[in-house]
Amino acid sequence: MKLDTIHMRYLNADDWRVLQAVENGSRSHEVVPTKLIGQIANLKTGMGSANRAISDLAKLNLISKLRNAKYDGYRLTYNGFDYLALKTFAQKKTLVELGTTIGVGKESDIYAGKDGQGNERVLKIHRLGRVSFRTVKNKRDYLRNKEAQSWMHLSKLAAEKEYEFMTILYENGFEIPRPLDYSRHCVVMELVEGFPMRQLREHFQYKKLYSQLMQFMVKLANHGLIHCDYNEYNIMIREDGSYDSATEPGFLVIDFPQCISINHVDAEFYFKRDVECIRRFFKRRFGYSPKDDSMMLDTDGYGDGFRYAYPVFSRDVQRIGDLDMQVKASGYRSEKKTELEDALGSMRRDYDDTEEDDEKEEEEEEEEYGSELEFSESESDTDSVNEKIVQALVEGEELETDKFG
Numbered sequence: 454m455k456l457d458t459i460h461m462r463y464l465n466a467d468d469w470r471v472l473q474a475v476e477n478g479s480r481s482h483e484v485v486p487t488k489l490i491g492q493i494a495n496l497k498t499g500m501g502s503a504n505r506a507i508s509d510l511a512k513l514n515l516i517s518k519l520r521n522a523k524y525d526g527y528r529l530t531y532n533g534f535d536y537l538a539l540k541t542f543a544q545k546k547t548l549v550e551l552g553t554t555i556g557v558g559k560e561s562d563i564y565a566g567k568d569g570q571g572n573e574r575v576l577k578i579h580r581l582g583r584v585s586f587r588t589v590k591n592k593r594d595y596l597r598n599k600e601a602q603s604w605m606h607l608s609k610l611a612a613e614k615e616y617e618f619m620t621i622l623y624e625n626g627f628e629i630p631r632p633l634d635y636s637r638h639c640v641v642m643e644l645v646e647g648f649p650m651r652q653l654r655e656h657f658q659y660k661k662l663y664s665q666l667m668q669f670m671v672k673l674a675n676h677g678l679i680h681c682d683y684n685e686y687n688i689m690i691r692e693d694g695s696y697d698s699a700t701e702p703g704f705l706v707i708d709f710p711q712c713i714s715i716n717h718v719d720a721e722f723y724f725k726r727d728v729e730c731i732r733r734f735f736k737r738r739f740g741y742s743p744k745d746d747s748m749m750l751d752t753d754g755y756g757d758g759f760r761y762a763y764p765v766f767s768r769d770v771q772r773i774g775d776l777d778m779q780v781k782a783s784g785y786r787s788e789k790k791t792e793l794e795d796a797l798g799s800m801r802r803d804y805d806d807t808e809e810d811d812e813k814e815e816e817e818e819e820e821e822y823g824s825e826l827e828f829s830e831s832e833s834d835t836d837s838v839n840e841k842i843v844q845a846l847v848e849g850e851e852l853e854t855d856k857f858g
């Protein structure tokens with residue numbers, strides 16, 4: 454799904470009002486009746502203008518016309534949903550410019566951007582449901598029959614969750630990029646100066662890095678949370694000089710919507726899987742695979758020269774905080790299943806399927822590495838970042854902004 458902001462600057466205040474009326478109407482109607490859109494928008498210029506705006510928005514594919522058994526009406530499209538979120542950011546000046554794609558995740562798109570002061574930002578747009586269209590083997594019942602509308606709803610819940618996790622982790626001093634804003638299915642955060650660990654080929658202190666990554670997991674778990682997708686794609690290695698190496702480790706962790714509580718019934722399983730992901734990476738990349746030998750030095754920590762080779766849930770995790778309860782992470786109490794939990798649970802489990810592909814991936818990796826480097830070089834070219842966009846669009850009236858919770 455491409456983010457196409459080209460028409461954004463041409464929308465007038467009436468268009469925005471009507472677009473938002475369709476969004477508001479969708480809370481009570483799957484297909485929002487044309488008349489209701491007009492009523493909610495309540496344009497000073499009357500119903501005629503509303504109809505004109507509706508037809509313009511439909512031409513731009515920001516809303517789409519649908520007929521149900523009883524009446525004609527409209528639905529917000531993903532495109533329209535994107536526009537509303539971007540407009541909200543632009544008004545708050547948390548994101549006023551959008552640049553190039555810097556990552557396409559399994560269920561998200563990531564863009565570079567800038568805020569009102571020219572600071573570099575990252576926009577993460579959640580796109581749940583996309584996987585179902587890309588890989589046949591991941592098709593599950595709930596995926597098959599989902600309408601775009603409920604995917605938008607779930608994407609919004611995922612963005613909210615991620616923003617919530619990030620906020621509390623950042624406030625508690627965890628090594629993650631600073632979250633700055635969210636609206637609908639989008640999160641704005643600090644840009645990490647660095648690159649995903651997957652691109653790391655050499656590191657002068659890789660054993661120390663290993664140890665710090667394991668420590669991060671244990672610290673997170675001691676505060677009640679397990680990442681559940683802790684691997685070389687979601688660990689950003691920071692550029693030298695972009696942080697204080699005397700006091701901070703050289704990485705930041707990203708990608709949080711699937712986090713769970715250490716009280717989750719499968720907590721131990723996911724913790725172990727996270728540990729194994731890091732171990733597999735260090736073994737493959739650096740031939741580094743410390744063996745568990747608790748007879749060694751009596752120093753806390755993990756890896757060579759420490760007491761333990763790697764953390765073990767039942768031995769090492771001791772609750773000292775309750776961030777999981779504060780953010781109501783999945784499993785923090787006897788589980789009340791929600792639709793979001795179904796979707797996220799499925800994202801978590803999906804990961805299993807990829808492990809069998811590991812060897813194949815290993816083989817393909819070298820090839821891919823070349824293109825990855827090219828990619829990161831071209832993307833760091835700041836001229837291209839300014840390509841276009843959401844330039845403080847705003848003649849219109851204030852949009853109602855999304856509230857948390």
Ligand code: ADP
Nearest residue numbers: 556558559560561563575630643644645686708
């Ligand atoms: P997904 O859930 O789709 O995996 P991620 O949050 O992991 O999405 O982001 C996907 C990719 O985008 C990352 O691997 C990284 O390359 C890039 N990325 C994400 N957030 C940032 C950030 N704050 N700064 C720099 N790059 C980022």
Ligand code: MG
Nearest residue numbers: 558686687708
């Ligand atoms: Mg990721």
